[in-house]
Amino acid sequence: MAKSVLTPQSEDFPRWYQDVIAKAELADNGPVRGTMVIRPYGYSIWERMQSDMDRRIKEAGARNAYFPLFIPESYLTREAEHVEGFSPELAVVTHAGGKELEEPVVVRPTSETVIGEFMAKWTQSYRDLPLLLNQWANVVRWELRPRIFLRTSEFLWQEGHTAHATEEDARLYAKRIHEDVYAAFMREMLAMPVVLGRKTARERFAGATNTLALEGMMRDGKALQMGTSHELGQNFAKAFDITYLSDEGRQELAWTTSWGTSTRMVGGLIMAHGDDAGLRVPPRLAPVQVLVMVVKEGEGVVEAARQVVDDLVAQGVRAELDARVDTPFGRRAVDAELKGIPIRVEVGPRDLAEGSVTVARRIAGGKSAVGLRGLVPEVLSALDTDHEALYAAALAHKDAHTAAVATVDDAAEAARTGWATIPWADLGPEGEARLAESAITVRCLTMPDGSVPRSEDEAGVLAVVGRAY
Amino acid sequence: MAKSVLTPQSEDFPRWYQDVIAKAELADNGPVRGTMVIRPYGYSIWERMQSDMDRRIKEAGARNAYFPLFIPESYLTREAEHVEGFSPELAVVTHAGGKELEEPVVVRPTSETVIGEFMAKWTQSYRDLPLLLNQWANVVRWELRPRIFLRTSEFLWQEGHTAHATEEDARLYAKRIHEDVYAAFMREMLAMPVVLGRKTARERFAGATNTLALEGMMRDGKALQMGTSHELGQNFAKAFDITYLSDEGRQELAWTTSWGTSTRMVGGLIMAHGDDAGLRVPPRLAPVQVLVMVVKEGEGVVEAARQVVDDLVAQGVRAELDARVDTPFGRRAVDAELKGIPIRVEVGPRDLAEGSVTVARRIAGGKSAVGLRGLVPEVLSALDTDHEALYAAALAHKDAHTAAVATVDDAAEAARTGWATIPWADLGPEGEARLAESAITVRCLTMPDGSVPRSEDEAGVLAVVGRAY
Numbered sequence: 001m002a003k004s005v006l007t008p009q010s011e012d013f014p015r016w017y018q019d020v021i022a023k024a025e026l027a028d029n030g031p032v033r034g035t036m037v038i039r040p041y042g043y044s045i046w047e048r049m050q051s052d053m054d055r056r057i058k059e060a061g062a063r064n065a066y067f068p069l070f071i072p073e074s075y076l077t078r079e080a081e082h083v084e085g086f087s088p089e090l091a092v093v094t095h096a097g098g099k100e101l102e103e104p105v106v107v108r109p110t111s112e113t114v115i116g117e118f119m120a121k122w123t124q125s126y127r128d129l130p131l132l133l134n135q136w137a138n139v140v141r142w143e144l145r146p147r148i149f150l151r152t153s154e155f156l157w158q159e160g161h162t163a164h165a166t167e168e169d170a171r172l173y174a175k176r177i178h179e180d181v182y183a184a185f186m187r188e189m190l191a192m193p194v195v196l197g198r199k200t201a202r203e204r205f206a207g208a209t210n211t212l213a214l215e216g217m218m219r220d221g222k223a224l225q226m227g228t229s230h231e232l233g234q235n236f237a238k239a240f241d242i243t244y245l246s247d248e249g250r251q252e253l254a255w256t257t258s259w260g261t262s263t264r265m266v267g268g269l270i271m272a273h274g275d276d277a278g279l280r281v282p283p284r285l286a287p288v289q290v291l292v293m294v295v296k297e298g299e300g301v302v303e304a305a306r307q308v309v310d311d312l313v314a315q316g317v318r319a320e321l322d323a324r325v326d327t328p329f330g331r332r333a334v335d336a337e338l339k340g341i342p343i344r345v346e347v348g349p350r351d352l353a354e355g356s357v358t359v360a361r362r363i364a365g366g367k368s369a370v371g372l373r374g375l376v377p378e379v380l381s382a383l384d385t386d387h388e389a390l391y392a393a394a395l396a397h398k399d400a401h402t403a404a405v406a407t408v409d410d411a412a413e414a415a416r417t418g419w420a421t422i423p424w425a426d427l428g429p430e431g432e433a434r435l436a437e438s439a440i441t442v443r444c445l446t447m448p449d450g451s452v453p454r455s456e457d458e459a460g461v462l463a464v465v466g467r468a469y
Numbered sequence: 470m471a472k473s474v475l476t477p478q479s480e481d482f483p484r485w486y487q488d489v490i491a492k493a494e495l496a497d498n499g500p501v502r503g504t505m506v507i508r509p510y511g512y513s514i515w516e517r518m519q520s521d522m523d524r525r526i527k528e529a530g531a532r533n534a535y536f537p538l539f540i541p542e543s544y545l546t547r548e549a550e551h552v553e554g555f556s557p558e559l560a561v562v563t564h565a566g567g568k569e570l571e572e573p574v575v576v577r578p579t580s581e582t583v584i585g586e587f588m589a590k591w592t593q594s595y596r597d598l599p600l601l602l603n604q605w606a607n608v609v610r611w612e613l614r615p616r617i618f619l620r621t622s623e624f625l626w627q628e629g630h631t632a633h634a635t636e637e638d639a640r641l642y643a644k645r646i647h648e649d650v651y652a653a654f655m656r657e658m659l660a661m662p663v664v665l666g667r668k669t670a671r672e673r674f675a676g677a678t679n680t681l682a683l684e685g686m687m688r689d690g691k692a693l694q695m696g697t698s699h700e701l702g703q704n705f706a707k708a709f710d711i712t713y714l715s716d717e718g719r720q721e722l723a724w725t726t727s728w729g730t731s732t733r734m735v736g737g738l739i740m741a742h743g744d745d746a747g748l749r750v751p752p753r754l755a756p757v758q759v760l761v762m763v764v765k766e767g768e769g770v771v772e773a774a775r776q777v778v779d780d781l782v783a784q785g786v787r788a789e790l791d792a793r794v795d796t797p798f799g800r801r802a803v804d805a806e807l808k809g810i811p812i813r814v815e816v817g818p819r820d821l822a823e824g825s826v827t828v829a830r831r832i833a834g835g836k837s838a839v840g841l842r843g844l845v846p847e848v849l850s851a852l853d854t855d856h857e858a859l860y861a862a863a864l865a866h867k868d869a870h871t872a873a874v875a876t877v878d879d880a881a882e883a884a885r886t887g888w889a890t891i892p893w894a895d896l897g898p899e900g901e902a903r904l905a906e907s908a909i910t911v912r913c914l915t916m917p918d919g920s921v922p923r924s925e926d927e928a929g930v931l932a933v934v935g936r937a938y
Binding site: 036066096117343 | 497499500501504505506507508509512513515516520532533534535536537538539540541544556557558559560561562563565566569573574583586587590602606607609613622623625768781892
């Protein structure tokens with residue numbers, strides 16, 4: 001129906017992406033290059049991601065706090081790899097309050113350094129550990145090739161930072177966030193079958209000893225890193241002197257982790273589920289799950305539509321009324337498809353005279369007449385089914401576009417349309433470097449059963465290889 | 470009990486304020502001058518403010534969005550008064566991505582300008598109005614004399630921005646936010662009897678035609694501006710070309726408003742209700758309403774305490790268990806007082822043998838033995854009573870420290886310990902200027918019945934005069 005509104009995916013996927021962001025009123029480019037304006041509909045999706053993710057993070061024991069936007073430039077330089085990784089992307093405030101600053105301050109690109117400083121202050125004894133913190137904040141990384149939601153000079157995210165008494169405790173916590181928080185969120189809320197793995201040394205976070213990642217496949221076969229969880233070893237503990245008195249009375253260095261997910265997930269959601277008619281928002285995430293539309297005015301139509309909304313809301317469904325009959329029905333329906341609202345209930349005088357309404361399903365597709373009495377259970381069941389259907393479709397797409405290969409050349413060939421898996425023992429850092437010449441990267445190292453290898457040397461480790469956003 | 474921990478308010482109020490922020494683990498100073506770290510307990514209070522305020526703002530019809538942190542310097546200069554007001558406080562990014570920027574960007578001190586730019590884009594016809602937006606964000610205003618929570622170089626806030634077809638509609642919306650959202654929130658959540666009024670021309674927001682304010686009295690008799698709601702006339706509409714096609718087919722300029730509340734409210738909460746033992750958090754806001762403390766171990770004590778928590782949580786009470794028996798009970802009790810937790814339920818072996826526990830009330834004061842069976846209703850009723858009691862105490866304090874006066878000298882005298890009200894017709898801009906020499910300001914203009922005057926020329930208008938944070 002909406003085919004004329006968007007560039008078809010098969011024709012020009014990046015253009016389709018830009019089109020859907022504009023037409024579904026998700027976001028706009030900001031006036032400063034690389035920044036974005038998240039419009040109310042886009043923000044309502046992010047807000048729902050936030051609130052569900054926040055609940056899961058709190059269940060994992062972390063508490064929210066807030067650390068400053070501005071970091072003294074000298075902090076960044078304390079961890080050598082970290083500063084090397086972030087220097088090219090920093091935005092620097094040199095003037096404030098009408099004067100030149102004595103020491104320039106950087107706008108946080110991430111907060112390991114400033115949080116490290118305070119962890120050192122707050123961590124006295126083993127009783128203070130683990131220290132589990134999270135913050136919701138904006139960060140700035142100057143982007144040469146910005147792409148809305150995916151790479152923006154400013155983005156919104158949560159960044160967790162924890163300190164532990166032992167390496168094992170830190171490792172298990174990074175894993176818990178990776179698997180029980182992030183992967184579960186992506187599966188249960190975003191309906192996305194992400195691949196879990198560890199990064200190669202080449203792709204690791206600047207300053208980490210191990211980076212765990214979640215990779216989603218987009219509809220064009222490219223990968224998007226949807227979140228990361230890092231073991232930082234004692235690198236930041238050394239740089240910021242995060243020590244504690246052990247139960248044996250010795251001064252010990254702590255072990256830290258950090259982990260984050262961002263507004264980039266909105267981009268992932270769009271590209272993992274969207275089609276030529278627009279977005280498809282998984283029902284559990286959808287700000288509006290059901291749009292109850294007055295097709296045109298007629299006896300009792302508006303009242304009936306309002307009643308349907310009330311009945312759905314009473315069952316916990318996020319339903320909204322669309323009674324804008326001065327806007328053509330077709331345009332409103334196209335708009336609902338663009339926005340990916342899972343279910344439309346169309347209430348018109350003719351159907352209503354027969355005691356029924358029309359249910360149009362964005363995800364399963366198709367329209368059918370449903371009697372008013374059976375409507376609520378029908379909608380509830382459709383919302384459940386739709387989540388599973390979206391997940392299954394994304395999984396099938398990923399599987400269909402992932403080839404098991406044995407050589408670097410075959411991996412490069414597979415990366416033209418999707419991913420390759422290749423034994424890491426066969427690829428290795430040299431093969432990785434060769435692929436990198438064609439902008440193909442090892443997205444992560446994983447085990448054949450989908451679990452995460454403890455080290456890259458483990459027997460059977462597979463490299464998941466592809467192009468990425 | 471905790472008197473030795475904090476400087477008494479009567480001795481040195483600002484010192485008491487700093488002490489309580491440190492000892493109750495609310496916040497720390499950040500490494501860059503004027504910035505702050507909001508620690509988990511402080512943040513949990515802000516988070517509860519946020520979630521309740523957000524609900525009220527949405528009920529008033531506004532939708533959340535997010536606009537960039539960075540604003541082109543040229544935007545600020547488009548509204549003459551606005552740039553004059555904010556220039557001295559701006560932080561400026563001159564370098565980013567390893568290069569000097571062609572046009573420096575400012576870190577937003579507030580977002581009228583950048584939001585104005587997008588309102589102009591999104592507002593085509595009268596059908597797009599009113600456009601009601603809100604954002605939760607950090608803003609930066611370089612402070613010469615920073616004070617944690619009250620004046621920090623970076624703070625967190627919500628800023629609402631709306632565009633309307635008529636002046637009347639804009640005026641009514643600014644008023645709705647002022648009275649139905651902000652004042653109601655402060656009364657119902659913060660237990661604070663704020664005074665509502667309009668600012669004089671001297672105190673108005675830079676770029677506004679009218680500023681509505683809410684002023685709270687602190688325990689030292691000073692005022693704190695807890696929130697503002699501005700009518701911006703057509704000033705920003707002119708500067709950013711926010712026009713729309715009217716239903717009569719004419720191109721018209723819109724009328725805009727903006728309104729905000731910030732982490733400063735946390736400071737207000739501390740100073741309005743705190744006492745020499747620490748914070749007193751109103752029960753509806755309190756992250757922990759009831760702390761159930763194991764006094765010391767004994768037969769069935771921990772199990773009984775846990776059961777009390779479960780019973781309270783089942784009734785919707787935010788209850789937490791404190792079973793840290795390796796920390797002296799006295800220290801834990803002092804800490805709970807410092808943090809202002811409304812109710813402590815102390816579970817010890819001796820009381821328990823008689824089927825009772827001890828209930829200690831932070832707000833009403835006092836301790837009493839309560840039978841386990843009657844505990845839950847007792848706690849529920851105490852939480853209700855405590856809200857009212859805090860509000861009544863704050864109101865009585867304000868009334869006792871507000872003097873009706875007739876001369877500028879008497880107003881200055883009253884401002885030594887509290888506020889004065891004086892007829893605006895008698896004070897006027899000249900008297901206001903005289904008071905300003907002693908750092909005494911007109912907090913707002915109000916009517917004798919507490920309503921907000923439509924203009925400063927209305928008969929009977931009173932000036933509320935005092936010192937302020």
